[in-house]
Amino acid sequence: MPDIVVYLGNKSYSSWSLRGWLACKLTGLPFREEVHPMDTPEWKPWILARSPSGKVPCVLIDGAPLWESLAIGEHLAELNPQAFWPGAAAARAHARSIAAEMHAGFSEMRKAMWMNVRRTFPGKGRTPGALADIARIEALWDDTRRRFGAGGPFLFGERFGFADAMYAPVVARFRTWQPEISAGSQAYVDAVWNHPFMAQWVKDAMAEPWTLAKYDTPPL
Ligand SMILES: N[C@@H](CCC(=O)N[C@@H](CS)C(=O)NCC(=O)O)C(=O)O
Known part of the structure; x- marks a missing residue:
């Protein structure tokens, strides 16, 4: 089973985070999530240390970063195709x-x-x-x-x-x-x-x- 971590912005406001998180849920697999508030002084260093684009969502799958919500959906679909498409x-x-x-x-x-x-x-x-x-x-x-x-x-x-x-x-x-x-x-x-x-x-x-x-x- 792959090790999956998803990095997210505020659940209240981050629409792209919601898409990435829903993709993780659609895998049906357990995953960990880390949420960090956006628009704070610590935000940019936090996300740049985790996401190559400096944006959320970013998924770490067996240690390899996966970013951009559409790419996240396409790649995670390989784990449970019938749930995604x-x-x-x-x-x-x-x-x-x-x-x-x-x-x-x-x-x-x-x-x-x-x-x-x-x-x-x-x-x-x-x-x-x-x-x-x-x-x-x-x-x-x-x-x-x-x-x-x-x-x-x-x-x-x-x-x-x-x-x-x-x-x-x-x-x-x-x-x-x-x-x-x-x-x-x-x-x-x-x-x-x-x-x-x-x-x-x-x-x-x-x-x-x-x-x-x-x-x-x-x-x-
Ligand atoms: N095209 C990206 C959009 C990602 C995006 O714009 N995320 C916003 C949050 S909703 C973000 O990280 N904003 C914070 C920043 O740019 O510092 C995707 O599909 O994942």
Whole structure:
């Protein structure tokens, strides 16, 4: 069994950390986690001593670093392939495409509606760019669920997989900022939010001792 350690930023605020941590959970294997508060004087030396990119998440697997959330998902999938990606080739191609689209995109929404699982800022953050990104995300979720999601509440049906993990921070953002979304999107948000992995992350975030004012202060 490989030895797995994952380095993370604040569970309250670090959306990329959430993706990497969910990938570790999807392996079904035990792993250790180390969380360090971001935006503190000790942060940069701490993460640079552990992550080649100086960013979280970073996974140490048998002593070798693995970083960038998409690479983490692809590599950890080798440990438990059926948990990460759909079995059918066409569904798997689609899952990889939407995971990559999340990794590369939606910068306007990410900037205007940051992740803060402890707070709600309803009605805020609705910049034109954020709303355009949200429209694309809703269309993508709807298309995926219609084509591949029969039989369960997740993007590819019954099982919460790596594509869901990539969108889990968007789910958290939608709960915080509460943009107007369709009933179908809301059902997906609720399913992901209530998944036991997500519930564990949120519980841990609630118990964190750190606060970062810049993420706790909504825009005017
Ligand atoms: N493309 C990276 C993004 C990683 C990233 O931006 N992580 C943020 C936290 S959410 C970070 O480490 N920020 C702290 C810093 O840059 O010092 C991935 O997919 O993992």
